[in-house]
Amino acid sequence: xxxxxxxxxxxxxxxxxxxxxxxxxxxxxxxxxxxxxxxxxxxxxxxxxxxxxxxxxxxxxxxxxxxxxxxxxxxxxxxxxxxxxxxxxxxxxxxxxxxxxxxxxxxxxxxxxxxxxxxxxxxxxxxxxxxxxxxxxxxxxxxxxxxx
Numbered sequence: 001x002x003x004x005x006x007x008x009x010x011x012x013x014x015x016x017x018x019x020x021x022x023x024x025x026x027x028x029x030x031x032x033x034x035x036x037x038x039x040x041x042x043x044x045x046x047x048x049x050x051x052x053x054x055x056x057x058x059x060x061x062x063x064x065x066x067x068x069x070x071x072x073x074x075x076x077x078x079x080x081x082x083x084x085x086x087x088x089x090x091x092x093x094x095x096x097x098x099x100x101x102x103x104x105x106x107x108x109x110x111x112x113x114x115x116x117x118x119x120x121x122x123x124x125x126x127x128x129x130x131x132x133x134x135x136x137x138x139x140x141x142x143x144x145x146x147x148x
Contacts, residue, residue, distance in 0.1 A: 009057055011051070011058035011059060011060055012048065012050075013059075014047060015062045016088060016089055017064060017067050017073075018031040018037065019032070019067035019073050020108075021066040021069040032070075033070050033071065033072040038077060045095055047059075048095060048096050048101060051101060052101055057102060058103075059096045059101045059103050061092060061103060061105045062105075064108070065107070065108030085107075086114055086117065086118065090117065096121075103123060104122060104124045105122050106125070
């Protein structure tokens with residue numbers, strides 16, 4: 001067996017929003033709610049189509065955990081045409097499949113019902129798990145509670 005082989009998947013990265021309820025002290029992903037904090041559907045679709053044209057096989061959808069808990073976000077996601085980030089993600093995953101790419105969602109802590117909702121339109125779903133220990137940088141991050 002040759003152990004010098006490296007494999008990878010060509011993918012597009014689609015951060016639907018970087019708004020997050022967590023306040024991890026080391027995070028450089030999270031941003032506050034602003035007028036431009038949501039990746040617009042047209043831009044998402046252009047990225048999917050261009051990715052497919054360039055030979056990508058997968059799309060990674062990410063967003064901050066429970067962005068609707070942040071003041072002002074609900075109004076902005078409604079303005080984009082969806083009642084929640086999960087509904088927006090579901091629709092973009094469905095469109096992703098139409099382009100021939102495999103969608104993968106990394107959405108933070110989800111309920112079983114939310115996982116079931118996203119399951120039909122995802123090849124896989126993940127969770128960013130830095131540690132299962134209780135650590136000071138997570139003290140203001142309800143989604144990083146090890147019990148959760």
